[in-house]
Amino acid sequence: MNHEQAHRQLASTDPRLAALIARSLRYNIKPAWSIRPFDALAESIAYQQLSGKAAATIFGRVRALYPKRKWLDPDQILATPDETFRSAGLSRAKTAALKDLAAKTIDGTVPSGRVLIRMSDNEIIARLTTVRGIGRWTVEMLLLFDLGRPDVWPVDDYGVRKGFAKTFGKRKLPTPKQLSKFGERWRPYRSVAAWYFWRALDVPKKLQS
Secondary structure: HHHHHHHHHHHHHHHHHHHHHHHHHOOOOOOOOOOHHHHHHHHHHHHOOOOHHHHHHHHHHHOOOOOHHHHHHHHHHHHOOHHHHHHHHOOHHHHHHHHHHHHHHHHOOOOOHHHHHOHHHHHHHHHHHHOOOHHHHHHHHHHHOOOOOOOOOOOOOOHHHHHHHHHHOOOOOOOOOHHHHHHHHOOHHHHHOOOOOOOOOOOOEEEEE
């Protein structure tokens, strides 16, 4: 993706968005050359509904269960008793999700990184959301941040909706359906637009007026 072209196109659609882009931390995500889907999704499961610090502590304990391994191994995850994961801080639901992820990695439902990189966004969403505890938003974050896909539009994300409302002076948050329709003007760079709406929450309102 040509970042300069993306910025020019988005800025040309509205002066308020142009001002936000000019004042924000620059979008700089690049496509991944390699990724380990199992490890990325396992970490996402651990982080769900927790603060970053708490989730990092718990995921660190899970990783510490296998001290000689750089990466998590699906077979070892399945062989580990649920009680061990519970002792590390994972909830029952997250333990079940982690084991389902391991099983679906072994049977090929969750593809290897090499295969994943060649798949389309919609193919990846369809495949990975079959895993217990993995919803569309989780996969969209993987597409946007881990794979660096340029046209991901997470319309259910609260931060994107709130940043959109703040940027355009809306009193109410847009519905996902409204945001989906509005986002058509930012194709094929909707990931970049999402990035700046997240940034909008960090920029004082007076700087956007």
